[in-house]
Amino acid sequence: MSAIYDRVALIGLGLIASSMFWASKRRSLAGEVTGFARSAETRETARRIGLCDRVCESAAEAVEGADLVVLCVPVGAMASVAAEIGPFLKPGATVTDVGSVKRDVIENVCVHLPDNVHFIPGHPLAGTEHSGPDSGFAELFDNRWCLLVPVEGSDRDALAQLRAFWEGLGSNVEEMDADHHDLVLAVTSHAPHLIAYTMVGVADDLRRVTDSEVIKYSAAGFRDFTRIAASDPTMWRDVFLTNKDATLEILGRFTEELFALQRAIRTGDGDHLHDYFTRTRAIRRGIIEAGQDTDAPDFGRVKQPK
Amino acid sequence: MSAIYDRVALIGLGLIASSMFWASKRRSLAGEVTGFARSAETRETARRIGLCDRVCESAAEAVEGADLVVLCVPVGAMASVAAEIGPFLKPGATVTDVGSVKRDVIENVCVHLPDNVHFIPGHPLAGTEHSGPDSGFAELFDNRWCLLVPVEGSDRDALAQLRAFWEGLGSNVEEMDADHHDLVLAVTSHAPHLIAYTMVGVADDLRRVTDSEVIKYSAAGFRDFTRIAASDPTMWRDVFLTNKDATLEILGRFTEELFALQRAIRTGDGDHLHDYFTRTRAIRRGIIEAGQDTDAPDFGRVKQPK
Numbered sequence: 324m325s326a327i328y329d330r331v332a333l334i335g336l337g338l339i340a341s342s343m344f345w346a347s348k349r350r351s352l353a354g355e356v357t358g359f360a361r362s363a364e365t366r367e368t369a370r371r372i373g374l375c376d377r378v379c380e381s382a383a384e385a386v387e388g389a390d391l392v393v394l395c396v397p398v399g400a401m402a403s404v405a406a407e408i409g410p411f412l413k414p415g416a417t418v419t420d421v422g423s424v425k426r427d428v429i430e431n432v433c434v435h436l437p438d439n440v441h442f443i444p445g446h447p448l449a450g451t452e453h454s455g456p457d458s459g460f461a462e463l464f465d466n467r468w469c470l471l472v473p474v475e476g477s478d479r480d481a482l483a484q485l486r487a488f489w490e491g492l493g494s495n496v497e498e499m500d501a502d503h504h505d506l507v508l509a510v511t512s513h514a515p516h517l518i519a520y521t522m523v524g525v526a527d528d529l530r531r532v533t534d535s536e537v538i539k540y541s542a543a544g545f546r547d548f549t550r551i552a553a554s555d556p557t558m559w560r561d562v563f564l565t566n567k568d569a570t571l572e573i574l575g576r577f578t579e580e581l582f583a584l585q586r587a588i589r590t591g592d593g594d595h596l597h598d599y600f601t602r603t604r605a606i607r608r609g610i611i612e613a614g615q616d617t618d619a620p621d622f623g624r625v626k627q628p629k
Numbered sequence: 630m631s632a633i634y635d636r637v638a639l640i641g642l643g644l645i646a647s648s649m650f651w652a653s654k655r656r657s658l659a660g661e662v663t664g665f666a667r668s669a670e671t672r673e674t675a676r677r678i679g680l681c682d683r684v685c686e687s688a689a690e691a692v693e694g695a696d697l698v699v700l701c702v703p704v705g706a707m708a709s710v711a712a713e714i715g716p717f718l719k720p721g722a723t724v725t726d727v728g729s730v731k732r733d734v735i736e737n738v739c740v741h742l743p744d745n746v747h748f749i750p751g752h753p754l755a756g757t758e759h760s761g762p763d764s765g766f767a768e769l770f771d772n773r774w775c776l777l778v779p780v781e782g783s784d785r786d787a788l789a790q791l792r793a794f795w796e797g798l799g800s801n802v803e804e805m806d807a808d809h810h811d812l813v814l815a816v817t818s819h820a821p822h823l824i825a826y827t828m829v830g831v832a833d834d835l836r837r838v839t840d841s842e843v844i845k846y847s848a849a850g851f852r853d854f855t856r857i858a859a860s861d862p863t864m865w866r867d868v869f870l871t872n873k874d875a876t877l878e879i880l881g882r883f884t885e886e887l888f889a890l891q892r893a894i895r896t897g898d899g900d901h902l903h904d905y906f907t908r909t910r911a912i913r914r915g916i917i918e919a920g921q922d923t924d925a926p927d928f929g930r931v932k933q934p935k
Contacts, residue, residue, distance in 0.1 A: 451926030512849035523909040543818035553913035556906035600862035607859035620757030622928040
């Protein structure tokens, strides 16, 4: 594949940026990739492992002459990064981001960008429980969705070019408006993460069951929650603070439903429970058929005999 | 390894029983294994795939002459199965079960067993989201815990023999008393399952987000919940109805904590969120160090580059 952008700048060098770099190298999607991270330690790691063609000492230096600038920092840090790079952006450049919340990013980033660049927010729905510059890998986006959220007046050519770039990284691309994005993600990602964090915190807190028991016997179900509850704390703090309304709405629905099931347990209404548990099985089948998970028992943690 | 029991009878032929059969064959732990399932279709499947040395047409026939009888039916069906087999048990035989709740099983099964058999309740903490006779495999119990819950007067020799059998199947065995078992499992298994079922049900219900969106974008976190929410509805209905008090207690703690996090989101208390999310990471590390999960990113769903 020939390069889609001559120069790409990655601002923030965590799991997503590092995976974008390796995925971009895999298919030579960019002529040169520069990178910047606020922490000297992260920049040092990046240089050591060959992450980015050139690791810069400032965000301004990294974006200079870049045709595509990708903001890969926590949502709460987007505005200050945008303010920092705004004056140094190349006219005609595309600026995008990978934040998990879109309305807040749009409101806080736009104001810092000059009129002569294209701002096209984005969000790759991919990740693992690991974070940092050495957690990335080229296959992270393969067959995962990337949502692009064009704002009013987004240039169609710039959008098409960004779409081609994400497709080259391995993603399936869809467009969505910002408010719908934030609601869909509240359901599929933000509320589940908060619930997982909560359950893990409760288990950790319980005096009559020791931590060591929780850990030893985690394979009985609890373990599945701990993966997403091990995600980056700063990233997730920012997600909840910036997608407050949609997240609280879904959590309200969740609590309502949980109370109904608790009442069914208390009153011994086995039919209600059985019906509910039967319905949820169908969703799992849908996810496997859609290629968004593996049907291997127990996520393939154990080997099968044949 | 030489046989630990001459004759073993498996009553109920789902995921656990079928895995016990294959694991027992792997190391020749039993001379002959008989099996029975209430459903003619399950018995037919068992015969077709060679599950059990002999599939019987009644529970009474299956337990005749057996040195070890394992009740592998949902918790709510244990009492009626015990009543059915009671008169046909061999004097001196050991009767055990694999139910996820222990106090209720002890109270309802003991009364149906003659005095001349040993009843030693058990619970292997292993499973997958699949169920039925063809879902079992020999490695299911490898490096997983099996909890034995001796009752008052349990014979030490019979207990040692059952322990050796479970160790032969691949498990690490511990003893625990029934009430503590039910509380530990409420934390590590029962509450997490109910919460996962609830979240999946809420997502399914939401009018403004279509099912297809929930499924397409599930890799953002929601997906991890759907595995355990695809577990067998009958088994889980029985678990909640029979471990009511401990489950409701943990769910009460969960709700309290969830409300505190919701309030932190509403009031914008980022420090509270960040501290909470940092603490939960440590539990994940503990689980991986204890060998109860894999550290592969995203459960190894994606291939790593090198």
